[in-house]
Amino acid sequence: MGAHHAALSFAASLLLVAMAVCILISTRLTRRITSAERREAFRPRWYELLVAVGCIGLAFWNLQQPLTHGPLWFGITPDRLEIGLAAVLSYSSFHFYLIWRRRGSVAFWALSFSLLFWAVLMVFGQFKARFGGDLLGPVPQMLLGVSMVMVLFENERNAVQENALAFSKLDVDPMRLLSAGDLVPSMQSILERLVAPLPTSRAVICVSERWRAVLPSVQMGFSSQFAAKLDATGAGEYICELAYRRGGFASFRNLRDMNEPLPAFPGGRFEQFREALLAENIHNATAVSLQTREHNFGVILFPHAERRLFGDSNLRLLIGLALQIGLTLENYVVMHDAQRRTKEYQLLTQIGQAISSRLDQDEVLRSVQKELGQIFDTSNFYV
Known part of the structure; x- marks a missing residue:
């Protein structure tokens, strides 16, 4: 019976x-971590392992040398393990206190207070002899649970606000006429932020063929040519049209044995799509359309395991974020077209000035070709 009690205590x-x-x-x-940082962030550090080994050693010491039952001071019985745990909780409390001072977050203040309160009770032996029982025992755990819920709620609220702000802009100069390649870092940043909270490290934004001259397709976690392969084979255009026609969402399970989903498209486009995904060892995938009321810009494709990647509530949230991204892309396209027309008007003005100010015909034609080169490739263009 004594051995059984000791095992339970340990x-x-x-x-x-x-x-x-x-x-x-x-x-x-x-702090918010990206999908690339997730694996490294959850890897224990050397000092954390040292703390764990030290506390386990204190627990084993308590097991080998039972505590004395005589009161030390005001009826408080010292406990080696609880003193060690109190030190860890006090350090954590101080760290969360600094976060509260920096962010002004009530949730982190509550978390810091609950940890400090628990550490104080551990140091003073939970007042067992003085109160005749664990009267205050569950109080710090209850406070800790409430404060953790507050922190989670606050983090979720901040994440939604940050994502709404981040997905509403591309962080590019609206006064510059950018090519699709110039937009790759901004699109890559949006994709990484979208994937960060998900249990996957692979995704691709596939842009519809109509918009590829303005918007690039980007990917993360795949081979370097995967996005280009989707665009070249027509597989990307197929999934863009399918997700758009199915209300903004399409799911594929067991692609190798799956029949073509409705609505069907001519020309064997589903087979091209299946071959492109199976070549990357993708057997299950979810596609969410980047659409607005008037335009279909493409899809975000998430490969995943056999189980569902998104619950119903998460899927609705993802569709909402995809709509926000679609509106951002639509705003960029409108600004891009306006900037292109402005450049064209400026070009016409400069061509007129060049023709009126020069008498040498060859020099005039060279100037025309140079100015036209600002809006399209003139390496094989002759005037």
């Missing part, structure tokens, strides 16, 4: 150690 101590180490790890995970 197991409970290990759970407390695991709790404290997880809280310690969470102190460096308070």
